[in-house]
Amino acid sequence: MDTEPITTSVLIKASGLGISFGARSVLSNVDICVSRGEIVTLIGPNGSGKSTLVKILLGILQADCGTIERRKGLRVGYLPQNFPLSGRIPLSVARLVALNGTARREAVVEALAETGISHLIDTDAGALSGGEFQRAMLARAILRKPDLMVLDEPVQGVDFAGEARLYRLIQEIKNRLGCGILMVSHDLHLVMGGSDKVICLNRHVCCAGVPVEVAKHPEYVRLFGPEARNFAVYTHHHDHIHDDAGHIIRVSEEDGDG
Amino acid sequence: MDNFILYALLAGLGIVLSAGPLGCFIVWRQMAFFGDTVAHAALLGVALGLLLDMDVTLGVIIITALVTLALIVLGNQRLIATDTLLGILAHAMLAFGLIAAALLTGVRVDLMGYLFGDILAISRTDLYWIYAISALVLAVTGFLWKRFLMATIHEELAMAEGVPVRDLKIVLMILTALTIATAMKVVGILLITAMLIIPAATARLFARSPEQMAALAIVAGLAGFLGGFGGAFVLDLPAGPAIVATLTLMFLTGFGAMGILQGYKNT
Numbered sequence: 001m002d003t004e005p006i007t008t009s010v011l012i013k014a015s016g017l018g019i020s021f022g023a024r025s026v027l028s029n030v031d032i033c034v035s036r037g038e039i040v041t042l043i044g045p046n047g048s049g050k051s052t053l054v055k056i057l058l059g060i061l062q063a064d065c066g067t068i069e070r071r072k073g074l075r076v077g078y079l080p081q082n083f084p085l086s087g088r089i090p091l092s093v094a095r096l097v098a099l100n101g102t103a104r105r106e107a108v109v110e111a112l113a114e115t116g117i118s119h120l121i122d123t124d125a126g127a128l129s130g131g132e133f134q135r136a137m138l139a140r141a142i143l144r145k146p147d148l149m150v151l152d153e154p155v156q157g158v159d160f161a162g163e164a165r166l167y168r169l170i171q172e173i174k175n176r177l178g179c180g181i182l183m184v185s186h187d188l189h190l191v192m193g194g195s196d197k198v199i200c201l202n203r204h205v206c207c208a209g210v211p212v213e214v215a216k217h218p219e220y221v222r223l224f225g226p227e228a229r230n231f232a233v234y235t236h237h238h239d240h241i242h243d244d245a246g247h248i249i250r251v252s253e254e255d256g257d258g
Numbered sequence: 259m260d261n262f263i264l265y266a267l268l269a270g271l272g273i274v275l276s277a278g279p280l281g282c283f284i285v286w287r288q289m290a291f292f293g294d295t296v297a298h299a300a301l302l303g304v305a306l307g308l309l310l311d312m313d314v315t316l317g318v319i320i321i322t323a324l325v326t327l328a329l330i331v332l333g334n335q336r337l338i339a340t341d342t343l344l345g346i347l348a349h350a351m352l353a354f355g356l357i358a359a360a361l362l363t364g365v366r367v368d369l370m371g372y373l374f375g376d377i378l379a380i381s382r383t384d385l386y387w388i389y390a391i392s393a394l395v396l397a398v399t400g401f402l403w404k405r406f407l408m409a410t411i412h413e414e415l416a417m418a419e420g421v422p423v424r425d426l427k428i429v430l431m432i433l434t435a436l437t438i439a440t441a442m443k444v445v446g447i448l449l450i451t452a453m454l455i456i457p458a459a460t461a462r463l464f465a466r467s468p469e470q471m472a473a474l475a476i477v478a479g480l481a482g483f484l485g486g487f488g489g490a491f492v493l494d495l496p497a498g499p500a501i502v503a504t505l506t507l508m509f510l511t512g513f514g515a516m517g518i519l520q521g522y523k524n525t
Contacts, residue, residue: 058418078418089286089411090465100408100419124466150418 009035011074011148011180017056017066019049026052028204030066034148034180039171041191042184044201045223050184051081053201054152057182074148077141081152081184083133087126093117096125097140111139114176115169130157134166142173149173151183155190163187167194188228265380266444266497270483272388273441273453276395278476280437281458282468283399283430286410291341292329293451295348296435299325300447301355303439304372308362315387315440322435325351330428375446375498377487384443391440395433402426407468445498456505457482463512482508 010033017030027049034040042050055061057068058078085091097108112118115135120128128136134154141149154170155163167190174181185191192198192211199208206219214220221228284293300318307317325347332343359367371379399406409416409423417423434454442450457479458471465471485508486501493500 055414058414060414060417076418078415080412080415080418083412083415085411088462089407090462090467090471091411092467095467096411099411100404100416100421144419 009037010069011036011071012057012068012182014057014066014068017053017063017068019052019056019061019063026203027056027063030201030205032057032182032199032205034182036147036180037174037178038196039174039181039183039194040197040199041195042182042199042201043186043188043191043224044206048202050201051152054150054182054184058150071147075144075146077144077146077149077179079134079137079141079149079151079154081156083137085126085133087124091125092121093123093125093128093136094121097136097143099140101143103143107143108139111143112136114142114173115139131159131162131166134158135169138169138173142177145177146179149177149179149181151181153184153186155185155187164190167191170194188224262378262380263491265382265385266377266487267484268385269377269380269388269444270487270501271480272385272392273437273444274457274476274479274483276392276399276437277441277454278457278461278474278479279399279472280395280430280433281454281456281475281479282461282472283406283410284434284454285458285462287430289430289434290451290455291344291348292431293434293438293454295329295344295351296322296325296438297442297447297450298348298355299351300439300442300450301372302351302358303355304367305355305358305362308367309358313383315384315443318439318442319436321351322439323432326428326431326435330431371446372442373446373448374496375442375444375449377444377497380443384440387440388443391436395437398429398433402429406430445501449498449502452502452505453479456502456509460505460509460512463509463516478505478508 013033015031017032018028019026030049030053032040032053042053044050052061056063058076085096093112094105094108097103097111103111109118109121112121112135115138117132117135117139120132120136125133125136134157138151138154141151149170151170155166158166167187170181170183171194173179183191183195192215195211197209198211198214200206200214200217200220200223202219202223206223207214207217209217215228284290299321303318303321304314305317306321307314310317329340329343329347332338333340356369359369359372368376370376405416405421406426408419408421409426413423437454438450441453444450445453457475460478461471461474465474482505483501486504487497489495489504490497490500
């Protein structure tokens, strides 16, 4: 594969990743790269290996093949897909946010203020709503001053209006921290607009690129249905499409008839 | 005070000190059945100790360590669920332990003492074991507290942040096995897990933070131990069951009180 050296803005770069669980191949030949200041979004149907890929990149799972290069001293903030915080462990929001770190209370308050829930600092973490909990976890990620934030379905359990707010918050956090963001999402309509790069995954990389390119890719249309193209911002229902800069570009012939 | 009563009190205190914090992790991580399995294996350890004419506690530690190791290795496969494995091992070990105890000729094995505890038979050597293991458990859980907590709250998140989750799990299993190996003298093989989980469960009702829960578990354990031991002494009851019964009554009282408070709040 290409072996260009890891440049200063590149945070993590993997190529040729593959993994099987038993006889079932879950991922094969996956390339991915996240740089500082960009939002890379993984989309794909259930079981397409999105979370598995994230876990490999984070070192939670070991890939069978492929290489991963991380920037030296890369600090990662991770927001996992499932967080079964039961009432078993008594834990205030402040403790949850400061977990595995040495943050002072003022820093915790500040991080919670950034995600808009500083008033909940002494609440029992198990009593939070879905959106509040995700905000608490985002605050926790911020507190770690990450170079790279990995968000696996960050808006799950959040109502529709809350989703858009949460995505906006993620964008703001990225701008403020200047970090890179790798996000897994189902919300095509919101993701396509907010991402710098979209990777459409279905056990392999079906297509990847800027949102408008991916949205018109036949593989993408095949996976999500022709109407999914409408989710992408700036796309028209015509024989042409605008790229990010607004230039008209042609749609390929195989493109569905949505 | 008679020596054997002093020894019994000291033994109880030593066990409660480490059982509190350790019991919290067992409750949080749902390891109660693991505790039972290790405890059941202890009987085979007793037989081994008697057979090889070595310190019984050492025999128990060896066998419980082997069972722990087996569980770690077997836990890596996906065909049989962990609780099935634990169920198989728990009862198999108890069966083999009872057979071994029956086969031991020439030595009279006080089976009831091992199964339900014989606190008045605590020796000076037993006390050394109890305090050595207790000190070890407290030191290790104290030192690794934050990491244990992180690994308990979210395994994968902890892994992503560089916490050695697998190693910590093994450490916790070993500490549990060691605690059970030394504490079984007091309440017995069949009741020992109760010493770990009931004080922690009681503490959960009132605790607002993990540290509070660990501290309250020690307090609850100590109260239950003293109450049960005292009650057994006065009413001439077997001490082990009396201690567990007292712990249970405390838990139920706490639970009831919580329920009434919650109901009161909600109206």
